[in-house]
Amino acid sequence: MTKPAPPPHPGFGAFGKIHREFFDAFDDGSWQPVAGYTGVEEKILSGSLDPVTRRGAVTRLGRWAPGAAVDHPVSHDWCEEVFIVSGSLKLGTLAAKAEAVRLPFGTYAVRPPHIIHGPFFSDEGCLLIEFLYYPPAP
Secondary structure, three states: OOOOOOOOOHHHHHHOOOOOOOOOOOOOOOOEEOOOOEEEEEEEEEEEEEOOOOEEEEEEEEEEEEEEEEOOOEOOOOEEEEEEEEEEEEEOOHHHHHHOEEEEOOOEEEEOOOOOEOOEEOOOOEEEEEEEEOOOOO
């Protein structure tokens, strides 16, 4: 029998994150394919997003297999911060590989909602840490 998830810690306010102490974020469990993306997986480390109420925050790892690609620009209604931990991502398409811009490990992006970004692909694969959140109400 599984235990119910603990309630969010009140110190996180509207983000509704649960207090967790150090754990192995790289273990092989809990990786899920990202819908609509071939070769891209995510592992939620904390939090959740609710697109209906436009509330919440997520910290997740993104793992791109070598050759994974998103061949079209994307946009979403939450804020996003992305840091490339290892490997590299390329800004561009596989069809126009020679013109693609390489984004090496250590590269960071921060975006408000509705910013169009991509397409992307990764020749060697990469690991990202991402922070996704809805902006607080003014």
